[in-house]
Amino acid sequence: MLKVFILGVALLGAVGCAKARAAGVPDGPPLSVPQPPERVLAPVEAPPVVAVAAPAPEPAPAPVPPPRTPPRPAPREAEQRPQPAPPAAPPADANRDLRPAAANSAAAERAVRDVLVRANRDLGRIDYGRLSTDGRAQYEQAKRFSQQAEQALKERNLVFAATLADKAATLAAELLGR
Numbered sequence: 362m363l364k365v366f367i368l369g370v371a372l373l374g375a376v377g378c379a380k381a382r383a384a385g386v387p388d389g390p391p392l393s394v395p396q397p398p399e400r401v402l403a404p405v406e407a408p409p410v411v412a413v414a415a416p417a418p419e420p421a422p423a424p425v426p427p428p429r430t431p432p433r434p435a436p437r438e439a440e441q442r443p444q445p446a447p448p449a450a451p452p453a454d455a456n457r458d459l460r461p462a463a464a465n466s467a468a469a470e471r472a473v474r475d476v477l478v479r480a481n482r483d484l485g486r487i488d489y490g491r492l493s494t495d496g497r498a499q500y501e502q503a504k505r506f507s508q509q510a511e512q513a514l515k516e517r518n519l520v521f522a523a524t525l526a527d528k529a530a531t532l533a534a535e536l537l538g539r
Contacts, residue, residue, distance in 0.1 A: 466517075466519060469519045469523070470519060470522075472523070473514060473519060473526050474514070476523070476526040476527060476529075476530050477507060477510055477511065477526045477529070477530075479530050479533075480503065480507055480526060480529040480530035480532075480533045481507060481533075483530070483533035483534055483536070483537045484504065484507070484529075486537060487533070487536050492536070499532050499535070499536055503528075503529045503532035503533045503536070504529075506526070506529035506532065507526070507529040509525045510523075510525035510526040510529060513525060
């Protein structure tokens with residue numbers, strides 16, 4: 362009985378799909394689009410144009426000598442103060458090398474080298490074979506940061522070297538903690 366019911370529903374569905382056509386022609390003419398309304402523009406009133414004749418050039422006045430001012434009295438001895446000499450301007454072609462003092466750079470270089478030693482020590486303690494794909498990518502990135510920091514130290518770029526060494530040490534410590 363169930364099979365007959367399912368077969369009947371399937372048959373009705375097939376017959377219903379066979380007649381899925383439009384029943385007839387639509388009533389009435391096709392729709393027409395109305396014309397847009399006319400625009401009414403207000404006339405623009407222009408200011409009246411007044412013709413002005415150019416004035417005749419006046420003759421140039423005779424040169425007048427500047428008025429003479431009396432000379433200033435000499436300042437008193439008590440008011441005279443020695444003026445400091447203006448600072449000498451550096452030559453325009455001077456090599457402007459902005460580097461920290463030598464003692465400061467030696468301490469900064471030592472600090473960068475300490476961070477690099479710590480990063481390389483941590484990288485040496487990591488078993489590369491046991492790392493996941495992401496771990497290997499971080500390991501390689503830490504190695505590159507360490508090499509770039511060494512290069513920056515050779516070029517005496519201590520700020521960049523410190524940044525790279527710090528990144529290498531952070532990645533190495535993170536990998537060691539896994």
